[in-house]
Amino acid sequence: MPGGRLTQQERQQIALGLADGLAYAEIARRLDRPTSTVTREVMRNGGPTAYRADLAHRATERRAHRRRQAAPRGPEAPPQAYGRDPEAVRAYEETLTTVFMQSGTPQMMARVMACLTISDAGSLTASELVQRLQVSPASVSKAIAFLESQELVRRERDERRRERYVVDDEVMYQAMMSSARATAQVAETARQGVGVLGPGTPAGARLENTARFLDYVSESLVRAADQAREILHTKAETASDGTATPRSDRG
Structure with missing residues (x-):
């Protein structure tokens, strides 16, 4: 399996595969x-x-150019914490960004979220x-405003009075609760439609079933998240032999 950056020819094959309706896995297999x-x-x-x-090829070249310009002067870049491989960390950050984007998060917001998530402090x-x-x-300000509106990050002041953006241990819980509230709101809107269209009509019955289904999903999500x-x-x-064991900080 080849490594390194995608070539322009490979990008053209990706575009052709997408146009043909191929799944990512099939395009990847062909490449x-x-x-x-x-x-x-x-x-x-x-x-x-x-x-x-x-456009993708030019964008990649621009990103590579920016990284070269931003690279620290000197024989080598500063080491990663805990002896991490910088290239592996960068690749993982891109993968995490992609996952966030697939879940519906806009690209810039996904990049900020991924960057915060992989920082050991959980804040930047x-x-x-x-x-x-x-x-x-x-761009950062706009992304933070969006993530705050989704309750995925919060602001706090550090000891130097600088504003820091924090993604803490509760972020996934808050995200699930936000999703549950949104689902419950859709259920309530569907139930309002029953009164408008009539409970005995096909459309009214469809909306009533939708509302009941979404109510169940929302309530189940809240229970599961709390549990x-x-x-x-x-x-x-970390134990004396170097192995790591889970330990709860609460309770």
Whole structure:
């Protein structure tokens, strides 16, 4: 299986595969590439309906140019914490960004969310996000505003009075609760339609069934999130032999 960056010819094959309605896995198989490589390539360059090989290739060249400009001067880049492989971390960050985008998060917001998620502190300042992502302060500000509206990040001041953007242990719980509230709202709207269209009509019955289904899903999601919430506060505790065991910080 070949490694390295995608070539322009490979990007053209991806575009042709998308036009033919092929799944990412099939396109990847034909290119002898990992499915994640194709998925990430498509999602970061407009998605399956807007992907263009030439535009994607130019965008990749621009990103590579920005990274070269941003690279620290000197013989080597500063080491990653805990001895991590910088290239592996960068590749994982791109993969995580792609997953967030597939779930419906816009690209810039997904990049900020991924960057915060993989930081050990779980928080970064605006200037740190700008430096790491090589984007404008306005882009970061817009992304943070969106993520705040979804209750995925929050702001706090550090000891130097700098504003930090935080994604903490509760972020997935809050995301699930937000999803449950949105689902419940759809259920309520469907139930309102029953009164308008008539409970004895086919359309009214359809909306009533939809409302009952969504009520059940919303309530089940809330119960499951509450029951599993403790898991989010489990920390790794290193034993004397170097192995890590889960330990809850709550209770």
